[in-house]
Amino acid sequence: MKLVREATAGTTDAGDIVVTVLPGDKPGITVDLKGKSVVLKQFGEQMKAVIQKTAEDLGVESAIIKAQDNAALDYTIRARTRCAIERAN
């Protein structure tokens, strides 16, 4: 799936995550995750991996993905990432 514009999905509510995707200027997917440091320290790498895999599974080859977490679980991260990518397509 090719990204043609910037798009965002999700909210700042507790348990949610705001995911913004932009078309990348080079091949590959870059993930920039922000959130509470205690959460990121323990789960940050796993959360980034979920975002990365969701994008790859949708056939995204080049993207910059920025995410602002508010204690989202995996299913929410997947849903918001997919929604942002579909909106950017």
Place this chain on the structure above:
Amino acid sequence: MKSLMIVNANNPKILLDAVLYGADGIMFDLADSVPDTEQDAARLLLAEALAFLDYSAVEVVVRPNCPCQKDFELDILTVGPSKPCDFVVPMATPEFVAQAAALLDRVEAENDLPAGGIRLIPSIDSAVGVENVAAVIAASPRVRAVMFNAKEFLADLGAAAVGAEQLVYARSKIAVACHVAGIDSLDTPYTGKPDGLAADAGAAKALGFTGKVASDGKQVKTINAVFA
């Protein structure tokens, strides 16, 4: 099913907490609770939640948009593969029930799910719905219950809501048709002052209803007690 609690399908925290209220069923709303601009987000979130979270202790019901809107088909095709127990059919007519059943035939065939496993709960929201309730039930063997929406029914009639007595005919007709068909009947959500809930639920039970829709978690305990 005694209690069926409505929740907003686009809120991750609500999706996580919904099982804690003791409701027999949870109705995840993709329609009225979700703004038009978030329809896509809600569908995807609910599909992921149903596949990821443990809802095995409750009956999972999904309320899609009206079959008269384009989001209806997307709602069923996106969330159906996550195997909810039932889909509501808003503004139910025999045609809309058949349309929903045909979409579920497709979802089940494409995802190797048992044919006929996902059931339907038509929502009676209009005067013509009340008059045709038996035909709505007969429109598909998937129909496992009927729910009543008094607010929309009265709006269709052009009648202001004044009390339970004006609902006797519609409630009786729905409860009797469901009893004859051997399926559950779920009364309209109660939206008045909290201390009136037990009496409203009791009035529905007295006419033959088997349960009631809860508009929030605080109503579940009372509804379960009335229909126990």
